[in-house]
Amino acid sequence: MYDTSPCHLMMTTESCTVLFFLARMGTRKKVHAFVRVKPTDDFAHEMIKYGDDNKSIDIHIKKDLQKGVVNNKQTDWSFKLDGVLHNASQDLVYETVAKDVVAQALDGYNGTIMCYGQTGAGKTYTMTGTTENYKHRGILPRALQQVFRMIEERPTHAITVRVSYLEIYNESLFDLLSTLPCVGPSVTPMTIVENPQGVFIKGLSVHLTSQEEDAFSLLFEGETNRIIASHTMNKNSSRSHCIFTIYVEAHSRTLSDEKYITSKINLVDLAGSERLKKSGSEGRVLKEATYINKSLSFLEQAIIALGDQKRDHIPFRQCKLTHALKDSLGGNCNMVLLTNIYGEASQLEETLSSLRFASRMKLVTTEPAINEKYDAERMVKNLEKELALLKQELAIHDSLANRTLVNYDPMDEIQIAEINSQVRRYLEGTLDEIDIINLRQIQEVFNQFRVVLSQQEQEVELTLRRKYTLIDKNDFAAISAVQKAGLMDVDGHLVGEPDGQGFGLGVTPFSAKPGKKAKSKKMFKEQLSTSARKEGASSPVGGKDLDFSTSKTQLTPSSKEGDVKDMLMRDRETSSTEPLPLDSPKEELRPPRPSTPPPKPVAFEDFKNERGSEINRIFKENKSILNERRKRASETTQRINAIKREMDMTKEALNFQKSLREKQGEYENKGLMIIDEEEFLLILKLKDLKKQYRTEYQDLRDLKAEIQYCQHLVDQCRHRLLMEFDIWYNESFFIPEDIQVSLKPGSSIRPGMVPISRIVSLHNYLKTMMGFQQAHRK
Ligand code: ADP
Ligand code: MG
Numbered sequence: 001m002y003d004t005s006p007c008h009l010m011m012t013t014e015s016c017t018v019l020f021f022l023a024r025m026g027t028r029k030k031v032h033a034f035v036r037v038k039p040t041d042d043f044a045h046e047m048i049k050y051g052d053d054n055k056s057i058d059i060h061i062k063k064d065l066q067k068g069v070v071n072n073k074q075t076d077w078s079f080k081l082d083g084v085l086h087n088a089s090q091d092l093v094y095e096t097v098a099k100d101v102v103a104q105a106l107d108g109y110n111g112t113i114m115c116y117g118q119t120g121a122g123k124t125y126t127m128t129g130t131t132e133n134y135k136h137r138g139i140l141p142r143a144l145q146q147v148f149r150m151i152e153e154r155p156t157h158a159i160t161v162r163v164s165y166l167e168i169y170n171e172s173l174f175d176l177l178s179t180l181p182c183v184g185p186s187v188t189p190m191t192i193v194e195n196p197q198g199v200f201i202k203g204l205s206v207h208l209t210s211q212e213e214d215a216f217s218l219l220f221e222g223e224t225n226r227i228i229a230s231h232t233m234n235k236n237s238s239r240s241h242c243i244f245t246i247y248v249e250a251h252s253r254t255l256s257d258e259k260y261i262t263s264k265i266n267l268v269d270l271a272g273s274e275r276l277k278k279s280g281s282e283g284r285v286l287k288e289a290t291y292i293n294k295s296l297s298f299l300e301q302a303i304i305a306l307g308d309q310k311r312d313h314i315p316f317r318q319c320k321l322t323h324a325l326k327d328s329l330g331g332n333c334n335m336v337l338l339t340n341i342y343g344e345a346s347q348l349e350e351t352l353s354s355l356r357f358a359s360r361m362k363l364v365t366t367e368p369a370i371n372e373k374y375d376a377e378r379m380v381k382n383l384e385k386e387l388a389l390l391k392q393e394l395a396i397h398d399s400l401a402n403r404t405l406v407n408y409d410p411m412d413e414i415q416i417a418e419i420n421s422q423v424r425r426y427l428e429g430t431l432d433e434i435d436i437i438n439l440r441q442i443q444e445v446f447n448q449f450r451v452v453l454s455q456q457e458q459e460v461e462l463t464l465r466r467k468y469t470l471i472d473k474n475d476f477a478a479i480s481a482v483q484k485a486g487l488m489d490v491d492g493h494l495v496g497e498p499d500g501q502g503f504g505l506g507v508t509p510f511s512a513k514p515g516k517k518a519k520s521k522k523m524f525k526e527q528l529s530t531s532a533r534k535e536g537a538s539s540p541v542g543g544k545d546l547d548f549s550t551s552k553t554q555l556t557p558s559s560k561e562g563d564v565k566d567m568l569m570r571d572r573e574t575s576s577t578e579p580l581p582l583d584s585p586k587e588e589l590r591p592p593r594p595s596t597p598p599p600k601p602v603a604f605e606d607f608k609n610e611r612g613s614e615i616n617r618i619f620k621e622n623k624s625i626l627n628e629r630r631k632r633a634s635e636t637t638q639r640i641n642a643i644k645r646e647m648d649m650t651k652e653a654l655n656f657q658k659s660l661r662e663k664q665g666e667y668e669n670k671g672l673m674i675i676d677e678e679e680f681l682l683i684l685k686l687k688d689l690k691k692q693y694r695t696e697y698q699d700l701r702d703l704k705a706e707i708q709y710c711q712h713l714v715d716q717c718r719h720r721l722l723m724e725f726d727i728w729y730n731e732s733f734f735i736p737e738d739i740q741v742s743l744k745p746g747s748s749i750r751p752g753m754v755p756i757s758r759i760v761s762l763h764n765y766l767k768t769m770m771g772f773q774q775a776h777r778k
Contacts, residue, residue: 031303031335033362034097035355036085037343038122044345054084059352079355081362086343090129093338094142101265101334102146105248106159108261108370110333112268112325113139116296116357117340118350119238119272126340127242127269128223140244140267144215147246147265156254162247163215164206165222167229168320169240170291174229176222176242177205192320198327206247219244239288241295241321242269251375258378262371266328270296273357274350295319299329300357306330307364332369337361406437411444423448476693480644597733607725615724619717626710633703636696643693650686657682 035057037048049058059077085093101111115123129138144163151159165176173190177183183205190203209215226242246265251257271292298318305314307330316326329335339358341351391408398406411419423445425431434445464470471478597603608616657679675683 028365028367029334031307031330031337031361031364031366032082032097033337033339033358034083034085035079035081035339035341035358036088036093036122036126037341038120039087040343042345043343044348047345047348048343048351050084050086054086055082056080057084057355059348059355061348077352077355079359081358090126090136090138090142093126094139097336097338098139098143099146101336102143103150104334104368105246105263105265106147106150106154106250108250108263108372109368110264110266110328110371111335112266112328112333113336113338114268114270115338115340116270116273117354118274118342118347121340121342121347121354123269123272123340124238126338127244127267128219140219141216143246143265143267144209144219145212147248148212148215154250156252157250158253159248159250161209161215162206162249163209163218164201164204164245164247165218166201166204166243166245166324167226167240168243168295168324170288171295171320173201173204173320173324174240175204176225177207177218179225180205180207180218180221182207192323194326199324201324215246238272239292241271243267243324244269256378256382258375258382260373260375262373264328266325268325270299273354275353295321298322300360303330303335303361303364306366330364330366332367332371334368335364335366408438408440411440416444416448419444420448420451423452427452476690480648483644594733597729600729603729603732604725607728608721611728612721612724615717615721619714619721622710622713622717626707626714629703629707629710633700633707636700636703640693640696640700643689643696647686647689647693650682650689654679654682654686 037043047060047062049060050056051058057079059079061075083096085096088096098113101113105111115127117123125136125138127138128140130136147161151157151161163177167174167176173192175183175186175190178186186203188203190201193200193202207214207218209218222244226240244267246267248263248265249260250262251260271288273292273296275293298315299322301318302314302316302322305311316322316329322329327333337358339354341347341354394408398404419441422431422434426434436442473479598606657676661675661679
């Protein structure tokens with residue numbers, strides 16, 4: 001029996017969804033191969049034996065009969081199949097072979113049933129049956145019957161059935177239903193067309209059938225046409241392939257269901273598979289046999305390729321049969337092959353050949369899947385419904401959250417312009433925040449940020465272009481021309497501009513984003529100044545070198561202060577095992593404060609050895625790296641200039657060579673210029689120099705970036721050093737010690753946060769007050 005998957009048995013509307021998912025998981029199936037033996041009084045009992053399970057056939061050939069058999073060494077064959085139908089009624093054949101395939105077609109699976117075998121073995125009998133006897137009707141009428149019965153059992157679905165009947169004879173396509181009055185005369189021959197929905201035959205008439213009787217009458221029409229054609233067109237009916245197709249389309253009757261399924265059942269009566277005898281065939285018979293042999297072997301190739309998961313190309317287009325059945329063979333459809341054989345000894349050779357074909361097909365795997373489609377109109381309706389519901393839901397949420405008057409509609413031009421203006425004001429700093437209203441508005445804000453940014457970039461570029469001549473850094477010719485004119489040094493800086501601080505001639509950076517560079521520079525400066533402001537620095541940061549000449553507190557230095565401090569440090573270290581009394585803070589160990597503070601330059605030296613030693617070390621380190629990089633940059637610049645000079649010289653020499661060549665007369669060979677060795681070497685040299693130039697230039701560029709970075713570090717360190725020094729200086733010489741207690745780590749005020757003048761005046765004020773109070777008490 002044909003495999004019945006559990007999901008297939010669930011036929012209700014609800015279970016359809018479950019069924020879809022199961023199908024999509026890709027259960028692999030084998031092609032089902034059955035054998036039907038044509039009843040005969042002369043059955044070769046000694047040669048053909050069936051297995052007990054009715055699923056295998058053993059063939060034995062007596063030695064003396066062997067002569068005619070292709071393989072004349074072997075005498076025994078065994079074939080494993082899905083079922084052997086011997087003396088089986090048409091009814092049983094249908095139940096075994098076709099019933100499940102047809103049932104699954106109504107669930108959206110394509111199905112193909114093919115009859116294969118030599119002429120006269122019973123293919124047409126199996127597929128169509130005898131038209132005069134109802135009992136002997138074949139798979140075709142029974143399948144139509146089953147389809148219409150199942151439709152009746154499914155009132156939940158609107159199912160339409162269409163049929164077509166195609167004949168392929170000698171690689172030509174014939175419509176067996178073209179004689180119907182509803183089909184107009186076809187002008188162009190039929191063609192096989194592929195589109196994303198599948199394969200269809202252009203020009204083949206497809207007939208809607210609303211009831212069983214209509215379908216039967218179409219079937220008879222086709223059968224009759226097939227027989228007539230075999231006479232009028234000298235066409236041997238057993239030499240053509242016939243494909244009767246039932247197309248099913250099932251829409252759920254519930255309006256909300258936008259999914260619908262389509263499927264095809266192909267019932268194929270193949271042409272006789274008998275081999276061409278070596279002698280005797282000629283003319284029409286030979287031509288027919290050649291076409292048949294070819295198409296059957298292409299059919300086999302295509303099905304085998306379909307079963308091979310490693311194959312990505314399936315040779316469908318090799319013949320009309322496989323091309324027309326492209327979406328119904330193997331792959332995602334249920335496939336059954338029924339091989340019709342004779343039971344007589346005289347036909348054993350063809351029987352063996354047919355059984356071999358059947359057992360090869362049995363190995364092929366397929367992965368049946370549902371053909372699910374979406375009804376666009378229903379889908380839009382459902383989405384509209386869903387949208388309206390969500391809007392209502394949102395309105396409820398807003399009213400609960402007291403967010404009234406929030407509009408969720410798409411923004412109009414005025415609203416977008418307003419957001420653009422908000423973004424601009426925000427960037428300028430005139431607007432502190434952009435209020436968040438809803439997702440759409442947030443998206444638009446981001447969008448407008450992009451708009452404004454790109455506009456500003458363009459503006460900056462335009463301004464730069466108006467003001468400067470931009471030269472591509474890779475355009476060495478242009479650069480050297482500018483250098484020659486004495487406008488720019490080899491670094492791309494304006495001549496006379498120290499240390500590359502000037503804007504230069506406007507050599508376009510590689511990123512070609514002049515705006516960005518300018519911006520980041522500005523931002524960095526701003527950061528520096530804000531951080532300086534935040535930290536309350538009062539140090540002379542501006543100058544490159546530390547300069548205390550402007551210090552207001554020019555006082556005489558206290559002698560040996562440094563020594564005292566050093567000693568103190570040592571004392572602290574050695575006495576660390578002895579716990580200090582709780583009420584005596586470490587600061588008490590400080591040496592007595594000099595009556596007059598030392599001059600700042602002297603104190604600074606002390607500071608660098610003491611609290612500022614670490615930051616001073618880093619400062620020095622960065623400075624030395626900076627100097628080293630500067631040195632390297634200047635060396636590289638010199639090298640570049642040297643290379644440049646050499647390049648100029650080489651160019652001159654080349655020009656000279658060229659003029660020489662021109663004077664002597666040029667040689668040409670097949671359009672190629674002949675040059676002498678000297679000129680050739682010069683070219684090589686120039687190329688090499690150019691390469692060197694580029695490497696050095698790249699190095700220089702990297703160095704410049706490093707220098708810039710190091711410079712920032714040095715500046716930051718310098719700033720930090722001075723700031724720390726100021727704090728230290730005030731702490732050490734100005735801030736009264738009792739006030740320092742409240743400035744210690746952990747308290748809310750840090751030295752440096754309050755200007756020293758304030759602290760001192762506050763101290764004096766407190767002292768006066770206390771004196772006053774004491775005096776008052778007395
Ligand atoms: P094919 O289509 O393979 O060339 P047919 O189906 O035309 O062969 O069969 C040839 C003849 O044998 C027909 O007259 C048909 O009725 C008869 N026949 C084939 N198979 C059976 C069967 N299983 N029972 C009875 N008659 C059969
Ligand atoms: Mg036939």
